[in-house]
Amino acid sequence: MDNRNLISCIVFIGLSAFVAVSSIGLGIGHLTSPRAGFMPFWISLLVIIFSLILFGQMFANRSAQAGRVDVWGHIHWQKSMMTAAALCVYVFILPVIGYLPATSILMLALFKLSSMKILPAALASLLTVILSYALFSFILNTPLPRGTLGF
Helix, strand or coil, X not given: CCHHHHHHHHHHHHHHHHHHHHHHHHCCECCCCECCCHHHHHHHHHHHHHHXXXXXXXXXXXXXXXXXXXXXXXXXXXXXXXXXXXXXXXXXXXXXXXXXXXXXXXXXXXXXXXXXXXXXXXHHHHHHHHHHHHHHHHHCCCCCCECCCCC
């Protein structure tokens, strides 16, 4: 039995129980009219359920030895850092140049980071920006940041 899983199960069950009880104090409401405690309550219940499933699996496989696996070895850290940098730049240029150009640049950078060629990346970026603009502006009536150029 792996003690790390046992400890994490106990911690998550305790923390989630605290969140569930606290969210009852905020008021849960109903699905059609949720209150402030609605999401924390249901998410904490899901965490409790998943922790109990893991707890049950641990006791079902008591004799199995837990092996250590290198879960971080296959991650391309350079691409992850470039993505984080692109998002940071996006946050700063969005209010300056506006939603359409800033999001176009961001999407082009993200598609290029995923090893797409430039023409498909540019087309996918343009399509993504147009669809997201249509969704937020016309369907959801959400104002998007306008830059100094006015769009």
